[in-house]
Amino acid sequence: MERQHTEVVIAGAGPAGLALAVELRTHGVEVIVLERLAEVDRRAKAGAIHGRAAEMLDRRGLGGAIARVQDSIMAALGKPAPRGGKGGGPAAQGHFAGIWALREAPYATAGFTLIPQDRLEEVLAEHAAGLGAEIRRRHELVAYEQDGTGVTLTVDGPDGRYELRAGHLAGADGGRSRVRKLGGFAFPGTDGIITSYQALCEPDDPDFAPRGWNRYPGGLLVNGPVPRRLLMVEFDGPPADRDAPVTLDEVQAAARRITGTDVTLRSAASLTRFTDNARLADTYRDGRVLLVGDAAHVHSPFGGQGLLLGIGDAANLGWKLALVARGDAPDALLDTYTEERRPVAARVLDNTRAQVALMRPGPHVDALREIFTRMLDHDGANRYLTGLITGSDVRYDLGSAQDLVGRCYAPDTAVRTPEGDVRLADLQRTGRGLVIAADEAHAAVAEGWAGRVDVVAGTSELAPGASILVRADGFVAWTSDDPAPLEDALTRWYGAARVPVA
Ligand SMILES: Cc1cc2nc3c(=O)[nH]c(=O)nc-3n(C[C@H](O)[C@H](O)[C@H](O)COP(=O)(O)OP(=O)(O)OC[C@H]3O[C@@H](n4cnc5c(N)ncnc54)[C@H](O)[C@@H]3O)c2cc1C
Incomplete structure (x- = not known):
């Protein structure tokens, strides 16, 4: 061979x-x-990616390409392209179990990018x-x-x-x-308890269900947000055969059971079936x-x-x-x-898992959703849940007491250099680590890792006055407010120095 x-x-x-x-x-x-x-x-x-995912691709130079796809979708819908995050005003950050109230992402991130x-x-x-x-x-x-x-x-x-x-x-x-x-x-994990379908198709009566999320005694049906898209959930167990091809008849039967209508679905462009096994x-x-x-x-x-x-x-x-x-x-x-x-x-x-629990039909869950929705009027609760869904609050435990260390920097973060402000993501295109050196001694240390780590003289918007080490994935690995020296952080993440540290 x-x-x-x-x-x-x-x-x-x-x-x-x-x-x-x-x-x-x-x-x-x-x-x-x-x-x-x-x-x-x-x-x-x-149909979309969260801000943090778009930001990761932006660091690799893909920001323009994915924004162009979003622009073309919005143009086809006859709507202006949403511009979330910095400079673009508040961005929709998504939903929790169909409760569309998420708005307060901690640790700045843009909203959804439609793609x-x-x-x-x-x-x-x-x-x-x-x-x-x-x-x-x-x-x-x-x-x-x-x-x-x-x-x-x-x-x-x-x-x-x-x-x-x-x-x-x-x-x-x-x-x-x-x-x-x-x-x-x-x-390991938990088995599925729902049968769900996502379909792109043509209902004979487009108003058979209101636009948006609709909870019925028999399940859930989402009509939209893009034309022809239906999402359905029934809570009576996983699919009998997950490998069987999905048919329009099967999806139509689910739509009828859930809504209690005799809707007819035609012209399926896409049919998928899924469950909620979590492993x-x-x-x-x-x-x-x-x-x-x-x-x-x-x-x-x-x-x-x-x-x-x-x-x-x-x-x-x-x-x-x-x-x-x-x-x-x-x-x-x-x-x-x-x-x-x-x-x-x-x-x-x-x-x-929690979202599936909150999506179930019935008056007990209705009451719980009402309480949940009111709680999201409170900024702290809203920030917590938005951080959870968007991943903006993710912090890796890198062993530092500094809150900044282990967190992801938004790519729009300004880096102040002697030549003017530069966007952080634009300094990270190389994929190498980045030392933003507020003082010359840190710049000199980082030279020992040349080829693996880039150095820029300056200071960042979020840590004024401090030197920081940002990894290629946008996560901060060290700040000069840490007691440990920069050499230790560089050795930990980028191996031994190529030339001895002076
Ligand atoms: C109906 C539905 C709606 C969804 N909506 C969202 C959403 O709104 N947002 C979101 O973030 N996620 C959503 N997801 C989840 C998302 O689609 C997955 O998380 C994503 O596809 C995972 O990407 P992946 O690259 O890990 O795996 P996959 O996309 O599954 O890619 C795996 C690839 O490996 C190939 N492959 C498999 N075995 C082999 C082999 N032996 N040799 C070579 N190639 C192989 C497959 O052909 C496939 O191309 C949705 C999923 C479904 C089903």
């Missing part, structure tokens, strides 16, 4: 796998992406390929084995079976991940094999958090894997990927 070599193989060209390919190619790491489908899956899934998942995958694939990632469609990973120096993969391609040898394998192959199953990763891998890493995106965590899509998690995983793992693959940082750096990202996913699983 023919055998080829590369530094990293990514199984799965969904949003998480492609975002990881972008990260790795930004660092010049050789990447092959294996995708079993011949082309992008056009079924309607996510259908298939368009996002196209934007990511084009960018990854432009950076030199090799994306092999109709190539399915069927088996792998790892040893002390790499991973040997067996792949079924259009011209037959072949072997690939890689330094690392990233399983970004979705909720039913073969990488996870073959690797024996434990995936989380007990580790995201086993030696040279890593799990990314839905391969590591599954949950219901309420609140639109799947892409936020997957893109966040890729942003967290990409620079670490690049450093380890190149021998620039010790292997143990990869353990911080599970340590940082797993608690974030655990929180999402729990909030999606």
